[in-house]
Amino acid sequence: MQFGHFDDEAREYVINTPATPLPWINYLGNENFFSLISNTAGGYSFYKDAKLRRISRYRYNSVPSDNGARSFYLSLMSGDGADARPTQTWSPTFLPAKTTLDSYRCRQGIGYTIFESSKCGIDSTLTVFVPIGANAEVNMLQVTNDTDERTVLDATAAVEWCLWDATDDATNFQRNLSTGEVEVEHGGDRTLLYHKTEFKERRDHYAFYSVNGPTTGFDTDRDEFLGLFNGWDSPQTIAQGHLNDSIAHGWHPIAAHRSRLILEPGESRTLIYLLGYIEVSHDNKWEDPNDPAKVRLINKQPAHELYTRFDTTEKVNAAFDELKRYWTDLLSTFHVESGDARLDRMVNIWHQYQCMVTFNMSRSASYFESGTGRGMGFRDSNQDLLGFVHLIPRRARERIIDIASTQKDDGSAWHQYQPLTKRGNADIGGGFNDDPLWLIAGAYAYLAETGDDSILREPVPFNNVEGTETSLLEHLRRSINFTLTHLGPHGLPLIGRADWNDCLDLNCFSSEPGESFQTVENNDTGVAESVFIAGMFVLYGNQYADIIEHYGAKCGISEADVSREASGIRQTTAKMSQTVEDAGWDGEWFLRAYDAYSHPVGSHTDTEGQIYIEPQGMCVMAGIGVESGKAQQALKSTKERLTCDWGTAILAPAYSTYRIELGEISSYPRGYKENGGIFCHNNPWVSIANCKVGNNEEAFAVYRRNCPAYLEDKSDIRKVEPYVYCQMVAGPESYSLGEGKNSWLTGTAAWTFVNVSQYLLGIRPTLDGLIVEPHLPGEFDELKVTRKYRGTTYNITLRRTGSRGLTVDGGTAQTVGNLIIPPTAGTTQVGVQATF
Numbered sequence: 001m002q003f004g005h006f007d008d009e010a011r012e013y014v015i016n017t018p019a020t021p022l023p024w025i026n027y028l029g030n031e032n033f034f035s036l037i038s039n040t041a042g043g044y045s046f047y048k049d050a051k052l053r054r055i056s057r058y059r060y061n062s063v064p065s066d067n068g069a070r071s072f073y074l075s076l077m078s079g080d081g082a083d084a085r086p087t088q089t090w091s092p093t094f095l096p097a098k099t100t101l102d103s104y105r106c107r108q109g110i111g112y113t114i115f116e117s118s119k120c121g122i123d124s125t126l127t128v129f130v131p132i133g134a135n136a137e138v139n140m141l142q143v144t145n146d147t148d149e150r151t152v153l154d155a156t157a158a159v160e161w162c163l164w165d166a167t168d169d170a171t172n173f174q175r176n177l178s179t180g181e182v183e184v185e186h187g188g189d190r191t192l193l194y195h196k197t198e199f200k201e202r203r204d205h206y207a208f209y210s211v212n213g214p215t216t217g218f219d220t221d222r223d224e225f226l227g228l229f230n231g232w233d234s235p236q237t238i239a240q241g242h243l244n245d246s247i248a249h250g251w252h253p254i255a256a257h258r259s260r261l262i263l264e265p266g267e268s269r270t271l272i273y274l275l276g277y278i279e280v281s282h283d284n285k286w287e288d289p290n291d292p293a294k295v296r297l298i299n300k301q302p303a304h305e306l307y308t309r310f311d312t313t314e315k316v317n318a319a320f321d322e323l324k325r326y327w328t329d330l331l332s333t334f335h336v337e338s339g340d341a342r343l344d345r346m347v348n349i350w351h352q353y354q355c356m357v358t359f360n361m362s363r364s365a366s367y368f369e370s371g372t373g374r375g376m377g378f379r380d381s382n383q384d385l386l387g388f389v390h391l392i393p394r395r396a397r398e399r400i401i402d403i404a405s406t407q408k409d410d411g412s413a414w415h416q417y418q419p420l421t422k423r424g425n426a427d428i429g430g431g432f433n434d435d436p437l438w439l440i441a442g443a444y445a446y447l448a449e450t451g452d453d454s455i456l457r458e459p460v461p462f463n464n465v466e467g468t469e470t471s472l473l474e475h476l477r478r479s480i481n482f483t484l485t486h487l488g489p490h491g492l493p494l495i496g497r498a499d500w501n502d503c504l505d506l507n508c509f510s511s512e513p514g515e516s517f518q519t520v521e522n523n524d525t526g527v528a529e530s531v532f533i534a535g536m537f538v539l540y541g542n543q544y545a546d547i548i549e550h551y552g553a554k555c556g557i558s559e560a561d562v563s564r565e566a567s568g569i570r571q572t573t574a575k576m577s578q579t580v581e582d583a584g585w586d587g588e589w590f591l592r593a594y595d596a597y598s599h600p601v602g603s604h605t606d607t608e609g610q611i612y613i614e615p616q617g618m619c620v621m622a623g624i625g626v627e628s629g630k631a632q633q634a635l636k637s638t639k640e641r642l643t644c645d646w647g648t649a650i651l652a653p654a655y656s657t658y659r660i661e662l663g664e665i666s667s668y669p670r671g672y673k674e675n676g677g678i679f680c681h682n683n684p685w686v687s688i689a690n691c692k693v694g695n696n697e698e699a700f701a702v703y704r705r706n707c708p709a710y711l712e713d714k715s716d717i718r719k720v721e722p723y724v725y726c727q728m729v730a731g732p733e734s735y736s737l738g739e740g741k742n743s744w745l746t747g748t749a750a751w752t753f754v755n756v757s758q759y760l761l762g763i764r765p766t767l768d769g770l771i772v773e774p775h776l777p778g779e780f781d782e783l784k785v786t787r788k789y790r791g792t793t794y795n796i797t798l799r800r801t802g803s804r805g806l807t808v809d810g811g812t813a814q815t816v817g818n819l820i821i822p823p824t825a826g827t828t829q830v831g832v833q834a835t836f
Helices: 222-226 236-240 302-307 313-330 342-363 376-389 395-403 434-452 454-456 470-484 533-549 559-583 613-621 632-641 680-692 694-706 708-718 748-760
Strands: 004-007 012-014 025-028 033-038 045-047 053-057 070-076 086-090 101-107 111-118 122-129 137-143 152-163 182-187 190-196 207-211 219-223 255-265 269-278 334-337 726-729 741-742 763-764 770-772 784-791 792-798 805-809 814-816 819-821 829-835
Touching: 004 829, 025 342, 025 708, 033 137, 053 269, 053 784, 070 122, 070 137, 086 236, 122 313, 137 152, 137 255, 152 207, 152 269, 182 219, 190 219, 190 255, 190 302, 190 741, 207 255, 207 302, 219 222, 222 236, 255 342, 269 302, 269 313, 302 748, 313 342, 342 376, 342 395, 342 708, 376 395, 376 434, 376 748, 395 434, 395 454, 395 470, 434 454, 434 470, 434 533, 434 763, 454 470, 454 533, 533 559, 533 726, 613 632, 613 792, 632 680, 680 694, 680 726, 680 748, 680 792, 694 748, 748 763, 763 784, 770 792, 805 814
Parallel strands: 792 829
Antiparallel strands: 004 012, 012 101, 025 033, 033 045, 045 053, 053 152, 070 086, 070 152, 101 111, 111 122, 122 137, 137 269, 152 255, 182 190, 190 207, 207 269, 219 255, 334 784, 726 741, 763 770, 770 819, 784 792, 805 829, 814 819
16 A cells, blocks of 8 residues: 655655654754654754754654644634634644645655645645755745635644753753743734743753744743643634733743735735744843843844745745755765666665765654654764765765764774764763774775875864874774774674674673663673674774775875784784684574673574574675685575565564573564564665675665565555665564564665665775676666766766676776776766676
């Protein structure tokens, strides 16, 4: 069953009903100001940090779900006088009023959402987006009288303020119910309602909600607006036909506007609502600190300036067009014409768009991540930029520096950091022993994309402590050394609190209900080892050696020391590779780990959890077992024992009892999440691994099983949005096979884009240039790929002939095998013909 369709020309997913299985959301904003918006206008907005700068309130676990965020009401009135009453009220977004609409359509676009609906002969279009370079969300509402009679229509719009710290807002009621403060500018041709809670103390920021036309009233007190016993679906002010001009003093501050529109037949009117965020300097907070009458009035000049940027339809349309041009330019960086519309729409539009969102958000703010706990993940953010770096390398560079600045001087890392403060999250801590190696992955991806070796010489502190700065290259070196100095009895890396799988907690031994598996170490024997990290070390250790060989001299390292360090690292990766083949091999697949008793995890000797997906993908990606045949055998076992129509499960058989020595992984019901669910993040590793050994048909099959566009007709089962990847799909041993959870913010997005762009399509950046080596199944004979790379546009034709070949035409570009060496500066276009 489908609930909408793709409009590839418009780059939209068009939803035809508000009754989707789950709220299907979109993300607005690309830099500092962000909004989440569902297909019924739910969601929330924040500035930089979804926990510490939450602007609008949102209630998770609400019944009904997704209610009370942005609220719009259109009311047909009995007349145009002060005593007029509504004869019919509806929401142009369906929620919150829940009145059945005559027509409804939600267009989820790239950085914007548009609602088109009609009721009682009134057509409405609500366009919502965050303009480029603005800390604001625009809501432009156009209504048209499609009847043959004069119509009186009242439009009401409301938002509920969050008191900035989203966690405190949801818990500290004894204080917060007394702190809410507002200011009002009402009259003439505009109204601005200000949220200035705590502004007079330590804060230097406020928010406002404005409308660009005359209003008949406003409210800033939620209880006055809703009334006793009422929810957002039935405010008393809507029923009574007017707002109360209430001023909030504590309790629950909101911002609500009401406007009266008198429409002749065929007439249209437009209202522009702006949700804005303002920061001011501490010495410029007040309107006039020397005037006793104005000392407590906030400095509204910045708000007025922001308001006037979007106070007309012409200005909003211009900003909307700028947003579309911005994305058109970004998405032209990588473009494919394959003959398969599903592949094209994912690669060209939705996949790269999701990579932008995951880069911005990490795992911090979605409909599954509340934004109040996790910040930016160390491992997550490094992986997210793998699928983003080609879009805006400048921002990837900034992110790498931010991440590295939270690293500790022994090479270990805080597991997360807050995006506003850029400080490590002490509540979660560190000790996740895979984290340091991901920094090498991120740095290598940036260097391969840009060739900008200056980043390696950038001074970067440890733990954000001033005076500890050293080069980024030294941070990478300490990442390598951390792994080498934390090896277990088999010579494999120690797992620490966990590796990539945070639920495999081999040092936790938790028996206390409610205790965090990730922050408690009850039995750290210094024995538990990870085969997965061993595979990582081989893959990223060799990338580090490549970095040293290419750029060591530019970083002031002598030729002899470059050779000594690079060869030393390659010797250790070769040794680790052999260790994996020896101590990490179970007979038909790679082991997952050794627990705190040195018992194997992911072995046929167990009755459950016999095979895990992670080491099969990562170890083969690193080249382990390719020559010995173990790689092929591991992938064969992966397909036979872990794979179903919906993807490849994380392990099998699922655990039926709680294993205290394994931790959280065995606490889930069978077939869900880490206990036998299809954890989509690691499926592209298996696809890449199949590419590595030449299993092209299976490589693409792995991709297709997880790809949303290929699953659109199963939306009633999958439930999550059909235009983006999700973290987890219920696995073969679950009750609800194929049901998706945790959409949008998942490493699946970046890794799958790496897979489809660099391995399946085969256009892969390296330190030396661009490799062209497709691994496509027989159904693809000829494709065209446009790839912008280091200032040059490569127009690539891929053609199946049965043998590999590569020629180039343009500038000074040359080829060595399957590698295109970048041309000298000034070459803007290169034609490429590749056969496979």
